[in-house]
Amino acid sequence: MVRQAKRRQEKVRFPVCFKRGSRLTMKNRAQRLRQLSPGMILMIYYVGAIFLGACALSLPVSAVGEPLKFIDALFTATSAQCVTGLAVVDTGTRLSTFGQLVVLLLIQTGGLGITTFSVYLFFYLRIGVGTRGRWIIHDTLLHTPVDSLRNLVRGIILMSLCIEGIGALLLSFSFVPRMGWGPGLYSAVFHSVSAFCNAGFSLFADNLVGFRNDPLVNLTIMLLIVLGGIGFLVLRELKDLLHNRQQRRRRLSLHSKMVLLTSAILILAGALVIGILESSASLRNASAGELIWASLFQSVTSRTAGFNTIDLSLFEVPTLFLLMFLMFVGASPGSCGGGIKTTSLAIFIAIMLSRLQGNAHTNLFRRTISxxxxxxxxxxxxxxxxxxxxxxxxxxxxxxxxxxxxxxxxxxxxxxxxxxxxxATVGLSVxxxxxxxxxxxxxxxxxxxxxxxxxxxxxxxxxxxxxxxxxxxxxxxxxxx
Known part of the structure; x- marks a missing residue:
């Protein structure tokens, strides 16, 4: 009897010991996760979202006809999550409504940043945000500390949804008469989110070539691209400047000044050069108005968005080289776009000028860059x-x-x-x-x-x-x- 009891105890102890070992293993894994750098955590966020999106897009319900190959689903999910716009399958015809909604969700979360949504969810559930989460928010959205991260993240989400809603409303005035209420409103929402998040995904086979002569579509898409590309901090400062009339004398930060100035120079100079180069090539038969609209639109979209109103394969080689430069520069920090960013270009030029002038310091707007x-x-x-x-x-x-x-x-x-x-997460292709x-x-x-x-x-x-x-x-x- 004693021996049988001991055997029973041994049988019971073995799984208990195994459980304890597994608990220690889980603790070790948790400690290892906590030791990861904020950059690695951010990468894990994006990889996880891309993988889930690829799995959803590879389902039969996501495609029209045969299901997508996993490599094509992975490519589409990465392009949507990274707000690029490159596509190996046609979004409007090859993907079902469910697949298009998956792409739209990936664009929205990727454009505003997965961290933004996760941090706000932590606040909503009354879960504390650690130092790593604050570091990621500060590094991706800010250049100076703020009083409340909760208000910052909530303001970014609400501001983005309001801008996308206004953009969808404006686009519906052009889309609804052509496609009807249901498809028109759906297309307006899809293109508004895609434009503000600088994704460049379109439901039309020719992108926006069919709307090249539509002023409302051109202006709305360009405005959404610019607002999504200058960065949330600049939008926040501009909103505060316009909202508080008594603080109109308040100056913009050096960051906002450099973003707005550099973006304006790149857009206007790019449009001028594109118009000159293509006036005798792809736009030689266009009227003066079409030339201006097409040149300005392509200058805006080539820096980050990926929409096009002209077939890029018709462009001359110098124009394509100019577009590659604009794409490489990209959008601004803390925005939905990629590239080396407008502020990096401004600081890089300022460094070169300062060193050539024999100045050991880099100065911008009577401020010294560290x-x-x-x-x-x-x-x-x-x-x-x-x-x-x-x-x-x-x-x-x-x-x-x-x-x-x-x-x-x-x-x-x-x-x-x-x-x-x-x-540069632009999405243009020839x-x-x-x-x-x-x-x-x-x-x-x-x-x-x-x-x-x-x-x-x-x-x-x-x-x-x-x-x-x-x-x-x-x-x-x-x-x-």
């Missing part, structure tokens, strides 16, 4: 250039290896344009997306992901900073230039 920000800007620009060179080389090697000489030379511009468009092989699609997926999460965020997530005290050795001169 050395840390200047060094971070230089690192971002140079790292982006290096990353784009390597990624474009990989894409060209995959897509053009073994093809004819004539096809290689014509494909060089197409796939280089595609790579920059993916990294027809190369449909030609991507599976490995090429994976490369473009990586480009879209890195472009949306942020190149420095990805770099800091994988490269651990040294905790050692930096050593400075004796100086020695080097010849440069």
């Amino acid at each position: 050395d840390e920000v200047a060094s971070k800007t230089l690192a971002l620009v140079m790292l982006a250039m290096l990353f784009m060179v390597l990624a474009t080389f990989a894409l060209l090697a995959v897509q053009l290896q073994g093809v004819g000489l004539a096809e290689s030379r014509s494909g060089f511009m197409d796939y280089t344009f595609e790579a920059i468009s993916a990294f 027809g190369a997306t449909a030609k991507l092989v599976p490995l090429g699609k994976l490369i473009v997926i990586i480009l879209m992901f890195v472009g949306r999460v942020g190149l420095l965020t990805v770099a800091f997530a994988f490269i651990k900073r040294s905790g050692k005290i930096p050593v400075q050795y004796g100086e020695e001169s080097l010849m440069i230039g």
